[in-house]
Amino acid sequence: MSQTERNVKKQDLTLELLGFPKTIFKKIRECSKIAESAHKDISYLWIRVSKDSEKANRKKQGDGLNLNDWLNVVDEAVSAGANWLVLTIQVPLDQMEETIEICRWAQNTYNMKVGLFLCRENITTSEIKVLGSLKKELTQIFVKKKAFEKFKKLKEMGLFLGIADPQEYGDKPNCEGASKLLYVDNEGSIYTCGLVVGMKNYKLGNIYDRKFQEIVKDPSLPHTVDEKIHKVSEGCDGCPSLLMRYLKK
Numbered sequence: 345m346s347q348t349e350r351n352v353k354k355q356d357l358t359l360e361l362l363g364f365p366k367t368i369f370k371k372i373r374e375c376s377k378i379a380e381s382a383h384k385d386i387s388y389l390w391i392r393v394s395k396d397s398e399k400a401n402r403k404k405q406g407d408g409l410n411l412n413d414w415l416n417v418v419d420e421a422v423s424a425g426a427n428w429l430v431l432t433i434q435v436p437l438d439q440m441e442e443t444i445e446i447c448r449w450a451q452n453t454y455n456m457k458v459g460l461f462l463c464r465e466n467i468t469t470s471e472i473k474v475l476g477s478l479k480k481e482l483t484q485i486f487v488k489k490k491a492f493e494k495f496k497k498l499k500e501m502g503l504f505l506g507i508a509d510p511q512e513y514g515d516k517p518n519c520e521g522a523s524k525l526l527y528v529d530n531e532g533s534i535y536t537c538g539l540v541v542g543m544k545n546y547k548l549g550n551i552y553d554r555k556f557q558e559i560v561k562d563p564s565l566p567h568t569v570d571e572k573i574h575k576v577s578e579g580c581d582g583c584p585s586l587l588m589r590y591l592k593k
């Protein structure tokens with residue numbers, strides 16, 4: 345039995361305690377194989393969670409957010425090399441139970457680090473409680489510079505707290521590059537990165553009709569951003585490719 349399989353066995357119990365159905369255990373074993381055979385093309389899966397997310401998914405699938413589809417997105421990202429799941433969150437944490445389950449899945453199944461960029465100016469007690477259900481050592485919270493003081497209580501709780509907008513707008517981004525990440529917006533559309541969200545010529549596909557592995561390996565798709573528009577803007581806030589550069593400094 346490999347080390348990964350042993351870890352997965354231990355995680356079975358944790359997941360049972362967290363309320364995951366038993367049928368999911370078979371999937372976890374398949375996941376250990378995904379992690380072992382992963383390519384190293386990308387490092388980060390970056391997802392935007394907004395108020396419209398649930399509405400958009402309902403429209404696509406007929407019956408609301410399909411947790412299993414999103415877990416598959418995480419699996420695919422891992423098989424493309426991702427070891428970070430980063431979420432830009434515009435919804436109160438206590439109103440996004442399924443998204444938190446996706447985070448727990450990523451941490452418990454793949455030992456992925458989870459970064460949460462909280463787009464707001466404060467945090468409530470019940471949201472702090474939700475954060476407590478994630479693995480502290482695998483969780484990093486990011487907030488805008490101007491809101492940092494209001495979130496200091498998270499630091500006191502032993503959580504990592506970082507700045508989501510470390511570079512001035514208008515500068516050339518000091519990032520690891522867009523080719524290191526896959527960005528998924530609230531409708532499941534995949535983009536080169538956060539800077540070009542909404543630009544048709546930078547859309548790489550949709551989670552419902554294209555596999556990450558195909559996208560990463562398709563040379564006809566734009567895996568970088570044109571120099572002419574390569575300037576830090578609000579779209580770069582919370583970008584893992586940018587934040588990791590600053591964290592390494």
Ligand code: SF4
Pocket residue numbers: 517518519520521522537538539569574575576577579580583584585586
């Ligand atoms: S969002 Fe901005 S910082 Fe991130 S990869 Fe794109 S250009 Fe670089």
